[in-house]
Amino acid sequence: MLNLAFTGxxxxxxxxxxxxPFVWLLLYLYVDIVQPQVITWGFLSHVPVSLIAxxxxxxxxLLFDRKEDSRFTLRQGLLVLLxxxxxxxxxxxxxxxxxxxKWGWVWxxxxxxxFMPLTLRTRxxxxxxxxxxxxxxxxxxxxxxxxxxxGGGGYGTLRIFVDSNSGLFEGSIISAVAIxxxxxxxxxxxxGTVFPSDWRVWTFAVALIFACSxxxxxxxxxTGLVCLAVLCMLYLRTARHRFLIAGSMALVAVLALPxxxxxxxxxxxxxxxxxxxxxxxxxxxxWAWTWDYAKQHPFGGGFYAYQSxxxxxxxxxxxxxxSTTMVEATPVVEKGxxxxxxxxxxxGEQGYPGLALWLALQFSGVVQMELIRRRWKTRTGQNEAWxxxxxxxxxxxxxxxxxxxxxxxxxxxxxxLMLIGLQCGLWSYLKRIGNPSRPPVRQGPRRMQVxxxxxxxxxxxxxxxxxxxxxx
Numbered sequence: 037m038l039n040l041a042f043t044g045x046x047x048x049x050x051x052x053x054x055x056x057p058f059v060w061l062l063l064y065l066y067v068d069i070v071q072p073q074v075i076t077w078g079f080l081s082h083v084p085v086s087l088i089a090x091x092x093x094x095x096x097x098l099l100f101d102r103k104e105d106s107r108f109t110l111r112q113g114l115l116v117l118l119x120x121x122x123x124x125x126x127x128x129x130x131x132x133x134x135x136x137x138k139w140g141w142v143w144x145x146x147x148x149x150x151f152m153p154l155t156l157r158t159r160x161x162x163x164x165x166x167x168x169x170x171x172x173x174x175x176x177x178x179x180x181x182x183x184x185x186x187g188g189g190g191y192g193t194l195r196i197f198v199d200s201n202s203g204l205f206e207g208s209i210i211s212a213v214a215i216x217x218x219x220x221x222x223x224x225x226x227x228g229t230v231f232p233s234d235w236r237v238w239t240f241a242v243a244l245i246f247a248c249s250x251x252x253x254x255x256x257x258x259t260g261l262v263c264l265a266v267l268c269m270l271y272l273r274t275a276r277h278r279f280l281i282a283g284s285m286a287l288v289a290v291l292a293l294p295x296x297x298x299x300x301x302x303x304x305x306x307x308x309x310x311x312x313x314x315x316x317x318x319x320x321x322x323w324a325w326t327w328d329y330a331k332q333h334p335f336g337g338g339f340y341a342y343q344s345x346x347x348x349x350x351x352x353x354x355x356x357x358x359s360t361t362m363v364e365a366t367p368v369v370e371k372g373x374x375x376x377x378x379x380x381x382x383x384g385e386q387g388y389p390g391l392a393l394w395l396a397l398q399f400s401g402v403v404q405m406e407l408i409r410r411r412w413k414t415r416t417g418q419n420e421a422w423x424x425x426x427x428x429x430x431x432x433x434x435x436x437x438x439x440x441x442x443x444x445x446x447x448x449x450x451x452x453l454m455l456i457g458l459q460c461g462l463w464s465y466l467k468r469i470g471n472p473s474r475p476p477v478r479q480g481p482r483r484m485q486v487x488x489x490x491x492x493x494x495x496x497x498x499x500x501x502x503x504x505x506x507x508x
Contacts, residue, residue: 043079046067050092058155063089065165068086069450111456112460115453119143122143123143125336129337131337132338139339152454152457164230165454166223169458170217173214173217177217179196180251194255207257208257208444212263216434219271222245249264326345326384329341329345333387337387342373342375397456401459405434405459427462
């Protein structure tokens with residue numbers, strides 16, 4: 037049944053695109069996020085559904101869509117430069133046989149992020165993209181949340197649809213993405229027009245936010261816990277009742293502690309004592325190795341350059357016997373471990389130029405969304421009140437991603453590049469329709485002024501004139 041459902045939904049969207057070609061772009065978002073070709077085992081697993089959806093989306097825009105409203109932004113230019121530079125490092129890669137494998141999906145993700153803003157020329161299209169991204173990700177989040185409640189979680193053991201450890205099926209990545217979409221879920225519940233705000237929409241939104249919060253618990257990914265803490269602090273920046281909300285967050289955290297698995301609490305304790313955890317120690321050792329590697333290869337070693345890494349470190353475990361505590365050091369040697377950080381991933385694979393382009397792309401998005409938020413936050417009109425909250429939601433989502441990127445290599449994660457494309461589309465759309473009009477200036481009461489009369493109006497003549505009469 038699952039195979040038939042995925043196949044039928046794909047064919048339905050494909051046919052619907054012949055009437056509304058923009059649906060093909062939404063189809064590509066769905067295919068690239070949910071990856072039904074990986075989940076199913078029938079028809080979709082034997083055809084290049086991602087390539088079909090991408091070709092349909094681009095062809096539909098090229099042949100049927102209006103082009104006069106399309107704008108090319110500065111950040112799209114940064115994406116183009118990053119695409120070209122990644123192509124160069126792939127040609128000169130240290131591992132020329134392995135690098136093309138990653139390049140095969142990186143170029144497609146970058147190209148789609150460049151292309152997508154050209155199609156987002158209306159508010160409805162912007163909302164539709166945000167909605168499909170959230171609903172597509174929620175398919176994975178809800179499945180993981182249900183299994184977490186049922187006791188099927190665990191580090192590296194939470195199975196979301198398939199037994200895979202790549203893309204959004206990997207624990208740390210889905211944790212970061214699940215937390216990052218929470219602000220967008222709130223925006224859709226408040227300002228959505230496809231599904232107008234009512235009790236049903238809010239019920240689903242609250243349930244989805246709860247499922248997103250469960251993903252770090254089910255995956256036992258420390259990345260998700262850090263992202264959730266950062267998001268809670270960022271929400272207080274624009275909240276009206278900060279102390280009340282902060283107190284509620286603290287209360288929820290305290291009440292949730294008794295229900296959390298012991299294995300989850302034990303793994304979260306390694307955030308503070310990272311030397312006792314081999315995974316955390318590997319990260320630090322790989323970051324030090326990457327820093328030294330970049331000094332010798334300033335232009336990067338291309339994709340999969342980490343395979344030449346050899347790291348050595350010690351893990352420390354304290355054992356207490358009576359009143360004596362002994363600290364045992366265990367030497368560890370590992371080869372070819374991943375970077376465990378998007379920042380060091382870019383530094384090792386793309387060198388200083390690639391890292392600079394990537395950082396410029398990320399920080400410019402935060403700045404642009406902040407400029408939009410400040411410019412539109414005082415607008416309360418029906419067609420304007422949605423802008424500032426959306427900019428704030430996209431900004432929070434990106435900051436959460438940047439925090440999560442510190443601990444997992446997701447520099448080219450397609451979902452995040454779609455988020456950047458959505459930001460570019462919003463920026464371009466608002467630039468085209470112009471800045472919001474200024475509110476009317478309040479003026480004091482005017483004093484009545486009397487205009488001086490230069491030429492007085494002549495008096496009306498009497499109907500009869502008085503004359504002296506002589507009586508004979």
